[in-house]
Amino acid sequence: MTIPPTDLGERPPFPSGLGFDPATINTFMTNFGHTGFLGVRYRTHAENWIELELPWREDLVGDPETGVLASGPIVSLLDNATSMAVWVHRNSFRPQVTLDLRIDYIRAATPGKTVVAWAECYQLKQSMAFVRGIAHDGDINDPVAHAAGIFIQVDAEGWSRETVGAQ
Amino acid sequence: MTDDLIEKLSAQLPPYAKAMGMMVDHMAEGAPVLTMDYASRAVGRPGFLHGGAIAGMLEIAAIVALRAHLGDEGMTVRFKPINISVEYLRGGVQAQTFAMGSVIRAGRRIANVRAEAWQADRDKPLASCWMNFLLKPKS
Numbered sequence: 001m002t003i004p005p006t007d008l009g010e011r012p013p014f015p016s017g018l019g020f021d022p023a024t025i026n027t028f029m030t031n032f033g034h035t036g037f038l039g040v041r042y043r044t045h046a047e048n049w050i051e052l053e054l055p056w057r058e059d060l061v062g063d064p065e066t067g068v069l070a071s072g073p074i075v076s077l078l079d080n081a082t083s084m085a086v087w088v089h090r091n092s093f094r095p096q097v098t099l100d101l102r103i104d105y106i107r108a109a110t111p112g113k114t115v116v117a118w119a120e121c122y123q124l125k126q127s128m129a130f131v132r133g134i135a136h137d138g139d140i141n142d143p144v145a146h147a148a149g150i151f152i153q154v155d156a157e158g159w160s161r162e163t164v165g166a167q
Numbered sequence: 168m169t170d171d172l173i174e175k176l177s178a179q180l181p182p183y184a185k186a187m188g189m190m191v192d193h194m195a196e197g198a199p200v201l202t203m204d205y206a207s208r209a210v211g212r213p214g215f216l217h218g219g220a221i222a223g224m225l226e227i228a229a230i231v232a233l234r235a236h237l238g239d240e241g242m243t244v245r246f247k248p249i250n251i252s253v254e255y256l257r258g259g260v261q262a263q264t265f266a267m268g269s270v271i272r273a274g275r276r277i278a279n280v281r282a283e284a285w286q287a288d289r290d291k292p293l294a295s296c297w298m299n300f301l302l303k304p305k306s
Contacts (some may be wrong), residue, residue, distance in 0.1 A: 008207055008208070009207050010207050010210045010213045010214070011210075011212075011213060013212075013213055032207070032210075033207055033208070033209075033210040033211060033217065034207075034208060034209050034210055034211055034216075034217035034219060034220050035211075035217070036208075037208035059182045059183070059185075059186040060182065060183050060186065061181060061182045062181045062182075062183055063245070064181065064182060069183075070181055070182075070183035070184070070226075071223075071226055071248045071251070072183050072184075072187070072219070072220075072222065072223025072224075072226055072227065073183060073219075073223070075219045075222040075223060075226070075251070075253075076217060076218075076219025076220060076222070077219070078219075079217070079218045079219040079222065080211075080217075083218075095212075097218075097258065098218040098253075098255045099254075099255060100252065100253060100254045100255065101218065101222065101253050101255075102250065102251070102252040102253070103250060103251050103252075104249070105247070105248045105249060105250060108247070
């Protein structure tokens with residue numbers, strides 16, 4: 001059994017001008033922050049999609065009676081995979097933030113099994129990136145969860161409304 | 168009474184919530200308020216909470232709100248999340264985070280719960296969500 005990491009520290013910012021590079025991504029994802037804590041790993045990617053995985057771990061369980069993973073780690077996995085699908089599509093690490101994310105939990109993930117998330121950026125617009133994803137535990141035709149979301153492209157136009165006292 | 172309830176709800180937090188450092192802090196308007204310290208295990212881009220960690224906290228806040236709402240009956244029922252929709256309103260900065268759920272309706276089979284997360288200012292939410300749960304008797 002893997003020992004859950006305790007305090008990994010935050011990841012450094014991505015080097016500017018770097019294209020999408022799985023090796024860099026994996027190092028950053030595995031060794032720092034929330035993804036490092038959860039144990040999220042890179043699997044593969046192509047033009048507008050990516051696959052990540054989350055091995056089952058006892059301390060990520062939501063129901064100790066069944067050993068089923070909590071939904072929180074699955075949201076994190078899908079959030080991460082969908083946001084990285086945008087980077088894959090752009091082939092660059094443009095800053096973005098989640099506007100919204102919706103998850104349908106189709107069935108419980110099988111205890112002990114690694115959860116895989118496939119995610120794609122199906123429309124990339126100037127200010128917004130539209131994403132969707134599927135989480136499964138071995139067979140994508142028997143999914144655990146579906147995700148749909150939108151990411152705001154923060155530096156899209158270099159313009160934002162002046163607001164008083166905004167945070 | 169209140170302390171007993173907080174203790175009871177804390178004891179029932181799932182391993183995931185405990186591993187993330189979530190705790191039931193206090194009761195407000197009859198609903199439990201969840202808290203989580205800022206730590207690197209919850210961080211996405213440098214200096215900000217990961218969207219998934221925020222969503223995970225909202226889910227736990229919704230679950231404990233539902234448990235508190237159902238009272239003793241909640242002990243015999245299993246909650247299965249059906250879906251969640253999260254709206255992200257602000258970046259989660261390096262500060263303590265709070266979250267609280269409110270049960271809109273707990274019917275015979277389905278419960279609908281909304282939850283909000285905030286940091287220093289209760290009136291400036293970080294994120295909000297709605298969730299549906301399927302209520303099933305524990306077998």
